[in-house]
Amino acid sequence: MKRTVKDLVGLKGKVILLRADFNVPIDDGGKILDTTRIERTLPTIKYLIEQKAKVVILSHLGRPKGFEIRKSLFPVAMVLMSKLPCNVDFCNAVVGDEVKNRIKYLKEGNVLLLENTRFYKGEEKCDMDFARQMAELGDIFVNDAFGTAHRKNASTFALARSLPNAIGLLMQNEIDNLSYVIKEPKRPFVAILGGAKVDTKIKIINKFLEIADTIIIGGAMAYTFLLAKGEMVGMSLVQDDCLEIAREILEKAEEAGKKILLPIDHVGVSTSDRKKAVTKVKVLKGDLMGYDIGEETIKLFKKEIDSASQIFWNGPMGMFEDPKFANGTKKIAEAVAHSQAYSIVGGGDTISAVNASGFASQMDFISTGGGASMEFLENGTLPCIEVIQEQIR
Ligand code: ADP
């Protein structure tokens, strides 16, 4: 068991460097489109301010190339201000004299949010010097950034090595819920996979072959599997270099007696149709491109979801950003929400789709991680969790 923030004593007056995952979607006008990740970090922040610590928060946002005003964390400070009972200040740097000065005058029980850690080259290089400069700012490091815990960055990994440390309450919550999926799955356990990042997600299917009873595959990922089975997919998105792995997975599933369900009908458009009329088909022939699962597929998937005792879902069933292709994802969200199963949902786009569907509150656990939750399921831990001290009992 890793040491958590609740195991720390004597926090009053201490400067806590809290690494959060405030990597939220922001539009061009600086408006935050989804505050889930901010909200989910509030319990840790509130705990620290109740303990009268001085809370200095670090996070990355997006993939900036150097300093980019559009990737500033300032809009996040505004959200924090509206949700916390204390003062929230913002400093447009992560290290240096200005930051040190601001921390010197930071009062107990108040919060100072620093600028995007990725504005500094050292962050993604996991640079020890950058980590040391951050370490100079505080007394204790607390990592609550589950969504980025699979990447060894300076503010998530190297910083943990430079200070006494602990994980936050969100991180603990994620570990508890995801461990439960791997260690004691309630059966039947149905895994629902979709989305577009086939190459990074295909490996995890092997893990689900071990731990799940049924694997449902939708979204763009399904076409790689359909083609691997020798079915027609038209012009749909296929990851060619994953066809061989897909074939192996289908074989392995058959040997192990596990079900892999693939779409049996589709919603798509013809690439040559300039009006982009939506068509519903059983087989994607010629220049048809599949963008969503069809009604028969929804029925097939729903039947499996209805009889599940545990569900893990990552990846939308279609190109849900376009309302014409959002139906499959929405219907699957509804089915998961209404099933008796213990449901865990993860993935950046999956979460926004589930939020948009209005069924988010009926899921049992929504993981703030995409790649991080998948990697956690695969390995049972993550590099930035491993680096934290064990609990002393
Ligand atoms: P997550 O962020 O939840 O892990 P991914 O990033 O893997 O999910 O995939 C989400 C993306 O997949 C969405 O942008 C969605 O539009 C896209 N997608 C899903 N199905 C299709 C499809 N049939 N064709 C093209 N894109 C798709």
Ligand code: MG
């Ligand atoms: Mg995504």
